[in-house]
Amino acid sequence: MERSNHLLDDQFQMFETACRRAGLRLTHQRLEVYRELARAEDHPSAETLHQRLRRSIPTLSLDTVYRTLATLACHRLINKVDTVESQARFEATQHQHHHLICSKCKQITDFEWHSIDALPLPAQANEWGQVESKNVVVYGLCAHCQ
Structure with a gap:
C-alpha cells in the first residue's frame, strides 16, 4: 500500500x-x-x-x-x-510500533501491540538507567515462506 x-x-x-x-x-x-x-x-x-x-x-x-x-x-x-x-x-516511520522479521526472506513488517506498549518496564530495566525507547522484534516465517 x-x-x-x-x-x-x-x-x-x-x-x-x-x-x-x-x-x-x-x-x-x-x-x-x-x-x-x-x-x-x-x-x-x-x-x-x-x-x-x-x-x-x-x-x-x-x-x-x-x-x-x-x-x-x-x-x-x-x-x-x-x-x-x-x-x-x-x-522513516516515527510512531510507536514493532517488527515481524521473516527468518527466510528477511522481509520486515510493522505491527502495533498497544498492550505491550502500555506495560511498565520491569524494575531491573528501570534500575539499569534511562530507557529511551522500547520495541519488540518477532522472528519467524512469513506466510509466503511457510
Whole structure:
C-alpha cells in the first residue's frame, strides 16, 4: 500500500523542521535519502537505498548514503531497525510500533501491540538507567515462506 502524497508532504515538512531544529543542513542528498526512505515500505538497507537513488542522483556515493543514515539516526529523525543480520535496515516511520522479521526472506513488517506498549518496564530495566525507547522484534516465517 503506497502512502498518500498528502501524508508524505506532511512528513517531509516535519523532517525539514526537525533538521533545522537539530542544526542540520538540508542538503540535496540528505533530502533525497530521507524522501526515498519515507516512500519505502520495505525497511531498506543503505545499499538498497543507494541503488534506488543512483537512478536520480548518479554521482551519489554509497559512503554518502551511510553517513546520511547515521546522522539522521543519531538525531532520531529515522529509525535503525534492529535485526540479527549484520546489514542494518532503516525506516522513516516515527510512531510507536514493532517488527515481524521473516527468518527466510528477511522481509520486515510493522505491527502495533498497544498492550505491550502500555506495560511498565520491569524494575531491573528501570534500575539499569534511562530507557529511551522500547520495541519488540518477532522472528519467524512469513506466510509466503511457510
